[in-house]
Amino acid sequence: MAIGRSxxxxxxxxxxxxxxxxxxxxxxxxxxVSPATRERVERAMAELGFVRNESARQLRAGTSxxxxxxxxxxxxxxxxxxxxxxxMAAEDSDLSLFICNSNGRSGREEVHLDRLMQQRVxxxxxxxxxxxxxHLADIARRGIPVVIVDRVGESGAFCSVAVDDVLGGRxxxxxLVEQGHSRVAVIGGPESIGQVRERLEGARxxxxxxxxxxxxxxxxxxxxxxxxxxxxxxxxxxxxxARRRPTxxxxxxxxxxxxxxxxxxxxxxxxxxxxxxxxxxxxxxAAAAAVPLTSVRQPRQELGRAAxxxxxxxxxxxxxxxxxxxxxxxxxxxxxxxxxxRAY
Amino acid sequence: MAIGRSxxxxxxxxxxxxxxxxxxxxxxxxxxVSPATRERVERAMAELGFVRNESARQLRAGTSxxxxxxxxxxxxxxxxxxxxxxxMAAEDSDLSLFICNSNGRSGREEVHLDRLMQQRVxxxxxxxxxxxxxHLADIARRGIPVVIVDRVGESGAFCSVAVDDVLGGRxxxxxLVEQGHSRVAVIGGPESIGQVRERLEGARxxxxxxxxxxxxxxxxxxxxxxxxxxxxxxxxxxxxxARRRPTxxxxxxxxxxxxxxxxxxxxxxxxxxxxxxxxxxxxxxAAAAAVPLTSVRQPRQELGRAAxxxxxxxxxxxxxxxxxxxxxxxxxxxxxxxxxxRAY
DNA sequence: GCGTGGGGTTGAAATGTTTCAGCCGTCGAT
DNA sequence: ATCGACGGCTGAAACATTTCAACCCCACGC
Numbered sequence: 001m002a003i004g005r006s007x008x009x010x011x012x013x014x015x016x017x018x019x020x021x022x023x024x025x026x027x028x029x030x031x032x033v034s035p036a037t038r039e040r041v042e043r044a045m046a047e048l049g050f051v052r053n054e055s056a057r058q059l060r061a062g063t064s065x066x067x068x069x070x071x072x073x074x075x076x077x078x079x080x081x082x083x084x085x086x087x088m089a090a091e092d093s094d095l096s097l098f099i100c101n102s103n104g105r106s107g108r109e110e111v112h113l114d115r116l117m118q119q120r121v122x123x124x125x126x127x128x129x130x131x132x133x134x135h136l137a138d139i140a141r142r143g144i145p146v147v148i149v150d151r152v153g154e155s156g157a158f159c160s161v162a163v164d165d166v167l168g169g170r171x172x173x174x175x176l177v178e179q180g181h182s183r184v185a186v187i188g189g190p191e192s193i194g195q196v197r198e199r200l201e202g203a204r205x206x207x208x209x210x211x212x213x214x215x216x217x218x219x220x221x222x223x224x225x226x227x228x229x230x231x232x233x234x235x236x237x238x239x240x241x242a243r244r245r246p247t248x249x250x251x252x253x254x255x256x257x258x259x260x261x262x263x264x265x266x267x268x269x270x271x272x273x274x275x276x277x278x279x280x281x282x283x284x285x286a287a288a289a290a291v292p293l294t295s296v297r298q299p300r301q302e303l304g305r306a307a308x309x310x311x312x313x314x315x316x317x318x319x320x321x322x323x324x325x326x327x328x329x330x331x332x333x334x335x336x337x338x339x340x341x342r343a344y
Numbered sequence: 345m346a347i348g349r350s351x352x353x354x355x356x357x358x359x360x361x362x363x364x365x366x367x368x369x370x371x372x373x374x375x376x377v378s379p380a381t382r383e384r385v386e387r388a389m390a391e392l393g394f395v396r397n398e399s400a401r402q403l404r405a406g407t408s409x410x411x412x413x414x415x416x417x418x419x420x421x422x423x424x425x426x427x428x429x430x431x432m433a434a435e436d437s438d439l440s441l442f443i444c445n446s447n448g449r450s451g452r453e454e455v456h457l458d459r460l461m462q463q464r465v466x467x468x469x470x471x472x473x474x475x476x477x478x479h480l481a482d483i484a485r486r487g488i489p490v491v492i493v494d495r496v497g498e499s500g501a502f503c504s505v506a507v508d509d510v511l512g513g514r515x516x517x518x519x520l521v522e523q524g525h526s527r528v529a530v531i532g533g534p535e536s537i538g539q540v541r542e543r544l545e546g547a548r549x550x551x552x553x554x555x556x557x558x559x560x561x562x563x564x565x566x567x568x569x570x571x572x573x574x575x576x577x578x579x580x581x582x583x584x585x586a587r588r589r590p591t592x593x594x595x596x597x598x599x600x601x602x603x604x605x606x607x608x609x610x611x612x613x614x615x616x617x618x619x620x621x622x623x624x625x626x627x628x629x630a631a632a633a634a635v636p637l638t639s640v641r642q643p644r645q646e647l648g649r650a651a652x653x654x655x656x657x658x659x660x661x662x663x664x665x666x667x668x669x670x671x672x673x674x675x676x677x678x679x680x681x682x683x684x685x686r687a688y
Numbered sequence: 689g690c691g692t693g694g695g696g697t698t699g700a701a702a703t704g705t706t707t708c709a710g711c712c713g714t715c716g717a718t
Numbered sequence: 719a720t721c722g723a724c725g726g727c728t729g730a731a732a733c734a735t736t737t738c739a740a741c742c743c744c745a746c747g748c
Contacts, residue, residue, distance in 0.1 A: 005406065006486065008734055019698045024736055034696065049486065054462040055402035056734035059703050062349065064399065074428055075628065077421060084418055087445065096459055099443045101431065115440055118398040142350065142393065227632040258632050265634045284419065288571040288602050290609045290634030352704055363728045368706055378726065400704035403733050 007048040016044035027052070058120065067311065068098035068116045069149075069304075070109060072127040076225070076255060078281045078300060079127065082149060085304025086125055093312060095122065102129060110135050117144065123311035125149050125304075131194070145314035149307045150298075151194055152324055159310040161303055161325045165195050168296045168329040169202025172250045172278045173217075175294070175331050177210050179276060179338065181248040187233045187260065188252025189221035196225075196252050199280065203250060218246055225252060230259020237275075238267060247275065248337070254279035254286045257293055261336065265290065276337040292334035299327050351392040360388035371396070402464065411655065412442035412460045413493075413648075414453060416471040420569070420599060422625045422644060423471065426493060429648025430469055437656060439466065446473060454479050461488065467655035469493050469648075475504075475538070489658035493651045494642075495538055496668055503654040505647055505669045509539050512640045512673040513546025516594045516622045517561075519638070519675050521554050523620060523682065525592040531577045531604065532596025533565035540569075540596050543624065547594060562590055569596060574603020581619075582611055592620035592681070598630045601637055605680065609634065620681040636678035643671050 009023045016023070018037060025033045026041045033041075044050075058064045067090050071079040083099050090097045098116065102109035106129045113135060116124055123145035128136060131151045140146045140157050148160035169186075176184050186203050188196040200219060207217045220236060222229040230251065237246065237260075251257035257279030261271065269275045271291045279286055282297035306325055314320045353367045360367070362381060369377045370385045377385075388394075402408045411434050415423040427443055434441045442460065446453035450473045457479055460468055467489035472480055475495045484490045484501050492504035513530075520528050530547050532540040544563060551561045564580060566573040574595065581589065581604075595601035601623030605615065613619045615635045623630055626641035650669055658664045 009736095010734080020735085021698060021700095021737080022696085025697085028736075032696075037696080051461050051486075053403070053464060053734050055399040055408065055464060056703090057736075058399035059397070059403050059705090059734080060736050062703075074424060080418060080424060084445070096442070096463070098440070101428070117395050119440070120397060120399060142395075227628070258629075262632055262634055262636070284571070285602075285629050288606055290606055292606070353706095354704075364705085365707080365728060365730095366726085369727085372706075376726075381726080397704050400733090401706075403704080403735085404706050406733075 006053075007050050008053065009050075011048055012041065012044045012050050015048060016041045062120070063122055064120050065094070066096045066098060066119060066121045067308065068100065068112075068119075068121045068124050070100045070102055070112050070116075070124065070126040070128075072102060072129065072150075073104055073225075074101040076253070076281075077283045077285065078253070078298070081283070081300035082127070082304040082307075085301030086308045087304075088301070089305045089308030089312075104129060106130060106133065109133075113139060117142070122315045123147070125307050125311055127151060145311045147307045147311045147314075149303060156322060156324075159307075159314060159322045159324070161307040161310065161327070163298045163303070163327040163329045165198035165329075166202035166205070168280060168298075169199035169204075169250070170206040171329065171331045172199075172280070172296050173203040173206050174210070175333065175337065176248040176250065176276060176278060177206075177212065179248070179272075181246075181276060182212065183216045183218070183244070183246040183248070185218045185220050185237060185246040185249040186252070187220045187222060187230070187249055187256055188225065189229075190223060191221065193225075199250075199252050216246075218244075220249075222256065225256055227255050227259035227262070230256035230261075231263040232259075234260045234263030234267070238263075248272075248277070249275065250278045250280075252280055254281045254283045254293065254295055257295070257336075258285065258289060261289055261291060261293065272335065272337050272339055278331075278337060282332055287334065289336070291336050294334045294337040295332055297330045297332050299330075303327065350397075351394050352397065353394075355392055356385065356388045356394050359392060360385045406464070407466055408464050409438065410440045410442060410463060410465045411652065412444065412456075412463075412465045412468050414444045414446055414456050414460075414468065414470040414472075416446060416473065416494075417448055417569075418445040420597070420625075421627045421629065422597070422642070425627070425644035426471070426648040426651075429645030430652045431648075432645070433649045433652030433656075448473055450474060450477065453477075457483060461486070466659045467491070469651045469655055471495060489655045491651045491655045491658070493647060500666060500668070503651075503658060503666050503668070505651040505654065505671070507642045507647070507671040507673045509542035509673075510546035510549070512624060512642075513543035513548075513594070514550040515673065515675045516543075516624070516640050517547040518550050518554070519677065519681065520592045520594065520620060520622060521551075521556065523592070523616075525590075525620060526556060527560045527562070527588070527590040527592070529562045529564050529581060529590040529593040530596070531564045531566060531574070531593055531600055532569065533573075534567060535565065537569075543594075543596050560590075562588075564593075566600065569599055571599050571603035571606070574600035574605075575607040576603075578604045578607030578611070582607075591618070592616075592622070594622045594624075596624055598623035598625045598627045598637065598639055601639070601680075602629065602633060605633055605635060605637065616679070616681050616683055622675075622681060626676050630676075631678065633680070635680050638678045638681040639676050641674045641676050643674075647671065 013020050013023045069086050087097045100112040125147050127149045131153045146158045152160045220233050264275050279293050279295040282295040286293040286295045357364050357367045413430050431441045444456040469491050471493045475497045490502045496504045608619050623637050623639040626639040630637040630639045
């Protein structure tokens, strides 16, 4: 088989003895072409190994059959789960999905967005470094559907999908208090991250409402939301005088919680007796930890799916109105906060 | 700002009072156009908010500025690390990267590949469900560069990049024997996976060479390479009569190892004293486990980078020859096999 | 027999970019 | 003065597809 340039509709048409338009019809409106011709055309396509040229279709159509997700941190499985949800939805609409990763850097984010505009993607889903960034608004102003995932766009200029982070903070700390803890640490940062602020806020709210002493809720800031930072927070925690040391920690995500867990176990602490730990996100590795991690679950795939739904609505429905979808987080209690008799 | 269709080179040309060709030159060969005109054109582009239409470029060029990676299992971070390596390389060549996920199903893999052909991607990197699959060969025959990642294509019809899995099995088991173990389990499966076979093979080789009793190397097959299967393997292990029970396990990947670790710790075993564990891949969560996991490291990002290099070579270099790149795996010893005094 | 309707097919236009041969002046060399 | 070269710019062709008005022919109704 000669491997020249790949055959086009023209070649197929010639080989089947019909016109271009007919070949196109066979692909796009098979019902209008007679069975006999259709069959002939299909055979020709198979023989020549015809493959549609997507760029030509796109050029004609003015838009590509592609969505894009710009994730915030490739190293956090949470975002991959969101991406998986998006991909399912994309698949259902027969669209491709571009997955990009800004790695938390605004510069890379901008580069990706630029490329995506050139690709004329149908819509962009993004967990942005900064939801208020100029370049996001610019894109939306161009008429490209943009949906913020796992953050809430302040301006209302976009749709967004997120969980109620304040509530998430509340149920985490409420759970710890229910388990009898009266000194709790909240670990996360930097505070420039909206989620961190809101989860902390929720924690403080419920702490006050339950009548706990304000000083007994300690906020331990971190520089990032990584396993390593979780470990280092554990060391800081261990350094506190015993009488003031929290007996439980609420971490703003699971990576921090896993790091803290590792450090605590390494230091010989019994979990949850000497230190109880709650994470956030409920990534798969939370359940897989040596001491399975209690975590505030976000419906990760659902988040992605819903976001994709919104972006598609905006792309296709002229009457679309921006909306802010909020999901309800849910506490998944496991051994890192609840001691259970174990079979030995 | 009116949001009609986005402006084209034609609009820019009109606005700047030059011809299409000149606008194109400003973008592609700025040095051939006089500074004055260039400046005028650039201003016009900025004013109109001109964004290149990538599909038109592609149509003209006959190929897209895009690579693709079809990963095997989205739930295994290993593949995301490989993808990250590919993305860096793509970035260096100013290419976009499509990331797809076959989730271990041949059908999805085929759907993805089909789409990628339609997109006229420059090259395809893939960790295939089955390296011998017909559809892979078909694509290569069409002249599209294909590189197999983390598997070796039997036929030599493609380039491939992988680590020496036999060697990986050898160093894992060698390490365990060095640590004084004389009964070892190898956990992994199904055996249809090439890696599993080769890692097991390496384990058996070195076991024999070191003069250990063949019966003391137990192979525990699993149905998948997941955390859950790791746990269940742990239960089977615990069910063996004490005198025959292995004191160490070599798992064919880290997910299995983490599952096993969790099960063992839950059952009250001390690690590594009562059970030593070695994983494979050295994903980030291996180091983050409660008992940090000894693992056979694959240079994950390097794998991706090298694969991208090969695919680009095949795409651009007429004198390209297929090659099978093999990396050397490396043992990273941690607490799951080596007891160290700990500071309490 | 004539008009009508409609199923099936055609041919050309349109999409946005790049490339390339060619054109127009100007400047330097002969 | 003429030629050549060259910098700077133009205009048209080419890429593969989709769409749409137009067309042909046949059957059917009057």
